Amino acid sequence: MLSTTSAAYTNGPTTTKSSSTTEHYDIIIGGGGLVGTTLAAALAKNPTLADKRVLLLEGAGEFKGFDASGPYQNRVSAINKNSIELFESIDAWPHIEAARYKPVKQMQVWESNSDALIQFQHDNFASDVACIIENDLILDAVYATVRASASNVKVLNKSRIECVSLPGQTGSVHSQVQLQDGRNFSCELLIGADGANSVVRKQMGVDVFSLNYDRMGLVATLDLQPEEAGDNSVAWQRFLPTGPLALLPLTEQQSSLVWSTTVPHAKQLLSMEPAQFVDALNEAFCRQYPRVELADLALQALNSFFGNSSSQHLRQFPPSVRDVQSGSRAVFPLGFLHASSYVCQGAALVGDAAHRVHPLAGQGVNLGFGDVRHLVETLAAGAYAGFKLGDTQHLTKYDRKCLTKNVPIMLGVHGLHTLYSTEFSPVVLLRSLGLQLTQNLPPIKNFFMRGAMG
Ligand SMILES: Cc1cc2nc3c(=O)[nH]c(=O)nc-3n(C[C@H](O)[C@H](O)[C@H](O)COP(=O)(O)OP(=O)(O)OC[C@H]3O[C@@H](n4cnc5c(N)ncnc54)[C@H](O)[C@@H]3O)c2cc1C
Known part of the structure; x- marks a missing residue:
């Protein structure tokens, strides 16, 4: 005993x-x-x-x-x-497949302090980047x-x-x-x-x-503006000075939110009226933050070296959010x-x-x-x-x-979290160059994509 x-x-x-x-x-x-x-x-x-x-x-x-x-x-x-x-090996996949899940065909990750961005997708969309499944x-x-x-x-x-x-x-x-x-x-x-x-x-x-990161992840289920959503198969993530903001597709007109931010901000977002919360969210995806000019200049030079159009032209914008599902907001440390x-x-x-x-x-x-x-x-x-x-x-x-x-x-x-937790100009310059170089060099990009896809 x-x-x-x-x-x-x-x-x-x-x-x-x-x-x-x-x-x-x-x-x-x-x-x-x-x-x-x-x-x-x-x-x-x-x-x-x-x-x-x-x-x-x-x-x-x-x-x-x-x-x-x-x-x-x-x-x-x-x-x-x-x-x-x-x-699949434990026969659980048919159960998920028969219910519902959303394959992610493409992923766009971008900066808020410069024009740097990266897009991940499998060649010719032959394979999904990931699948979004309810826990x-x-x-x-x-x-x-x-x-x-x-x-x-x-x-x-x-x-x-x-x-x-x-x-x-x-x-x-x-x-x-x-x-x-x-x-x-x-x-x-x-x-x-x-x-x-x-x-x-x-x-x-x-x-x-x-x-302890002193950050909380706020999750919610969102309704998108139908005319902007398309087939909604892109996962979006923007690095804000307070933490990353991610929109993960669920259906053609719904997405799931993971908004990592400071503890007081997360609590504030949690207590907002739905309309106010939706405005704050849409604003966070498109707001102009202080730019690091040197980073933008370096990115222009990098893109012209690779013969690419600027990242501004590559950039797509996520669909606007129309509403947040009642009772779906919750925070996690x-x-x-x-x-x-x-x-x-x-x-x-x-x-x-x-x-x-x-x-x-x-x-x-x-x-x-x-x-x-x-x-x-x-x-x-x-x-x-x-x-x-x-x-x-x-x-x-x-x-x-x-x-x-x-x-x-x-x-x-952890390194990415640390790198993106600062607006210190030399760090913004380095991380922007790193992100854009990865975008421009397919072997490196594929290496990271294979790692993330498993
Ligand atoms: C906002 C957010 C978004 C995330 N998104 C992703 C994602 O997109 N992809 C991804 O891969 N990961 C993601 N994660 C991480 C993922 O959720 C966790 O890694 C995962 O839930 C861990 O599962 P677990 O079973 O190991 O632990 P837990 O989920 O913590 O489960 C532990 C279980 O043990 C039980 N338990 C605890 N103590 C005891 C005890 N003393 N006796 C008996 N039972 C006990 C609990 O009740 C619980 O059921 C996310 C996490 C957060 C916070």
């Missing part, structure tokens, strides 16, 4: 009732968000791991499901090719996979992990979990998918580098977090529990889905070779794969 010794990390008030029985599983996943639930589905679908007993513990109440005929939800994700391949639809699809394939996966809602203890910390060979209501569980491998404030990660004792290692004896981390990144490049949950793929591959290979599930010797392979893939992307996204 689990004992709440000093080694165990406790989360929240200790209203714990002691229970004398401990249920044992092969794998326990702590946290049933997008990444934890997808992991449960991927484990259930893997032929080598399908016989493992898996328990998914989610603190929130039961997922209510997704209604594809209802209004669009305010939480959406730009999902890349690798993540779609993962959904609850993804959850619905992976839950359907769990239900359809898995008598060995058990899901418990309203099951908040209060404390955990890991092998080596208590003398037990198993990882142990105690819920806030006192129920106890043990397992060979505990996987922390419990988000940025992960209880599992804290107990693993790994070093964590984290930054933004920050950076990275765990120095994603594994230890008896435990592993996936998703935001291991890494959290600014949404400006739409990478956060895609990195988490990458973790899922790597972890399932590693566990399957380890099980086949006769390793125990919680053995660090093979978990380390998962750690290495993820660090190699995730760290450069995370540093790149």
Whole structure:
């Protein structure tokens, strides 16, 4: 039975009732968000791991499901090719395809302090840059996979992990979990998918580098001016001095907003009347900010060197917003977090529990889905070779794969956030030249596009 010794990390008030029985599983996943639930589905679908007993513990109440005929939800994700391949491999993609999603054919990113801009699209639009999918639809699809394939996966809602203890910390060979209501569980491998404030990660004792950006991401569902929207398949992002403003297509006449800005400004935007909010948003997309003349001159020289028309001519403008859906505005704090290692004896981390990144490049949950793929591959290979599930010797392979893939992307996204958080002229000049050079040099542009697309 689990004992709440000093080694165990406790989360929240200790209203714990002691229970004398401990249920044992092969794998326990702590946290049933997008990444934890997808992991449960991927484990259930893997032929080598399908016989493992898996328990998914989610603190929130039961997922209510997704209604594809209802209004669009305010939480959406730009999902890349690798993540779609993962959904295909676990039979979740047909469920999404049959409901609704919007392929992004082109992306335009531009500056507010100079004329620099970049446009991404696949040659001849042969492939989509990304797909915009509502978060609850993804959850619905992976839950359907769990239900359809898995008598060995058990899901418990309203099951908040209060404390955990890991092998080596208590003398037990198993990882142990105690819920806030006192129920106890043990397992060979505990996987922390419990988000940025992960209880599992804290107990693993790994070093964590984290930054609070003092910014919030405001999301909303928007109605566009019908005469300006066209087929609405472009994702738009303008870097403002306060943070990036992004419009992601949902339908021909609706888009989703992610507006990263300072905390007081986000609160102000949240409390505005709808008409006032729509005016502020339309203004933010076209407002003239103080120009860095040297940057504009350098861009003209660069464009004439490449024999291109100026970026002013290339520039397209996003459709104007007509209205904001009632009750769709919400804000989320933004920050950076990275765990120095994603594994230890008896435990592993996936998703935001291991890494959290600014949404400006739409990478956060895609990195988490990458973790899922790597972890399932590693566990399957380890099980086949006769390793125990919680053995660090093979978990380390998962750690290495993820660090190699995730760290450069995370540093790149953090670097972009830092680079675009200043109006200091030399930085504006350098970033404008960097953006425009990338626009003008197809091999570099394709390299970045391949990275973002997965
Ligand atoms: C505004 C915004 C826009 C974004 N846009 C994109 C995008 O376009 N593309 C992209 O790739 N990423 C995007 N992201 C990032 C993405 O949303 C996150 O990376 C993703 O949601 C992380 O999923 P997760 O399952 O790892 O963690 P979470 O979503 O945090 O889920 C953790 C789960 O664990 C549960 N939990 C927590 N603690 C406990 C506990 N003690 N016991 C039991 N359960 C627990 C929670 O209830 C929750 O269900 C965006 C983020 C923001 C804020």
